[in-house]
Amino acid sequence: MNEMIRGALAAHRRNVRLLRRRPDLVAQGVLVPLVVLVLCAILFGSWGDRWPVGVIDRADDARSAAITDSLAQSRSNVDLYFETIEDDPRAAREMLEDGRLQLVITIPEDVATTNEVRISTYNVNTDATKNLRFRVDDALNIHDEVRGALPATVDLRTVAEEDVTRAAFIAGGVLLLALLLGSMLLAANVFAVEEEGRTAKELLMSPFGAAPAALGCVLTATLLAYLSAVPTYLTGLLLFGFTPDVGSLVLVLLFMLPLLVAAAGLGVLLAQLLRQHRAVQPPVILVAIATFFVGGGFVSVPGMPPTARTIAQWWPPSRVFEWSNPVLHDFAGSYTAGQWAWGGAFALLGVAGAYWAGRRELAAPRRGGQ
Known part of the structure; x- marks a missing residue:
């Protein structure tokens, strides 16, 4: 176990140095949520x-x-x-x-x-x-x-005292999208670059092997996903009136931690299967954007058309928006014990998937080494 942890930490340190030299591997996770946020503002009238x-x-x-x-x-x-x-x-x-x-x-x-x-x-x-x-x-x-001719008036009673504007709701949903997308893409890009850089063979021959390296990718992606989401948060804060309570925001970020681990593990698994980060990026980005719109990021699930509601019932990522939006906008004080348990279960699946992807590298075809 100690060897596994040491190997994962060593891979993490190397990944950080790699990302400093390759900002293109980080760009998609930063830019895609910002593009979604601006397009929603223009097309759907977030400023009225x-x-x-x-x-x-x-x-x-x-x-x-x-x-x-x-x-x-x-x-x-x-x-x-x-x-x-x-x-x-x-x-x-x-x-x-x-x-x-x-x-x-x-x-x-x-x-x-x-x-x-x-x-x-x-x-x-x-x-x-x-x-x-x-x-x-x-x-x-x-x-x-x-x-004085109105025969009946409406007594409007809302769940919370303050309304959540469309702009703030969208900004909150895009922040969750930025975290998940950033974690998955970072993990996939860093792991896939081993094959593209022809260093996978050397990695297999190292004392640690590929499995700890895969877990190191999960660690790197999970931690750096928070940094990659900062531009999205600041854009929502400065331009969209997204001003969540500090305590609620911290709670959401804490709850997202195991989900980011799960997303990173899935990213490593996809990278191992598709081999090229350019092959991983398009499907991940498209599925993430689709999830944002039909999973409760753009509008709450009860307000969506029947087909979208049906998809949201069985599509696991939609739970991220359904569970986190009420907390993020102070409609719920905390997450339930069941939600925390599901988050932990997803994290374990992510770690298991990344570990299996690393072990699977032993049987993957090689293009040569240094």
């Missing part, structure tokens, strides 16, 4: 998603002015729901048909007697705009509430 609309006031009276004012007041806790960019009927219609407006709201001349507001919408990919009616209804409810 005001819909561009046209408002046509044909009545031009006190009642229509009140409705227009209600549309302007309707908002989430992040941003306004609508941004009126056109009030000319013909121009608004042309922009709507070109897909430059989300909808056109027309207040007819007889609104005071009919109590009707007409809506025209750009109905390409309607499912993506499924909260269209909610936003309009919210504005009309504001109008009715001001007039």
Whole structure:
């Protein structure tokens, strides 16, 4: 056992020196989460998603002015729901048909007697705009509430006092992604570079052998994954309003430790099977990004479509997001004993997988040595 530990530590020290000379082996684990974070911000409105609309006031009276004012007041806790960019009927219609407006709201001349507001919408990919009616209804409810004509009001009671904004939720999910992806890619890259550098044969002939070297890769990847996730955390902190409680953040990072060991062990195993780090990177990155979106990193699992919920039920990595997001955003005080036990079990599987990959190197084909 002492020989195994000494060998793993020696391999770890060598891995650290190698990564200093090969920053390209670290780059993917740092850059991919940042790219995901920025793309989510741009595409899904993490800084607010005001819909561009046209408002046509044909009545031009006190009642229509009140409705227009209600549309302007309707908002989430992040941003306004609508941004009126056109009030000319013909121009608004042309922009709507070109897909430059989300909808056109027309207040007819007889609104005071009919109590009707007409809506025209750009109905390409309607499912993506499924909260269209909610936003309009919210504005009309504001109008009715001001007039005292709202027959029923909503008593909203949330699980926690403070809401978690979409930006903060996404940033938290991407931080978890950065930790897992960083650990798996680092371990895979460092282990695969033995074959690419034609040093695997010399490693097998060393006093320690390949198994301790594989465990050394797990140790290196687990520790350095925290460092590789720092840029993602700082981006979320400075740009996305991701300000978790320090105690909650430390608890999440501690819980992630055995999961990073498991991810690193899987990375070593994949590297041993695929032999080249360039062959390992594409599938690992694609599966990690897919897991982020369908496993609860982008939006909580209950809010996803049925197919995604089904995948999340049997896809183990999704548990990382399901278990950690409530703690990260103070909806849960801690992890359960069962969750800690599962984390430890995954870590043991990761170590076993890495050890088996190292032992399997004895039978792997060689391309020659120094």
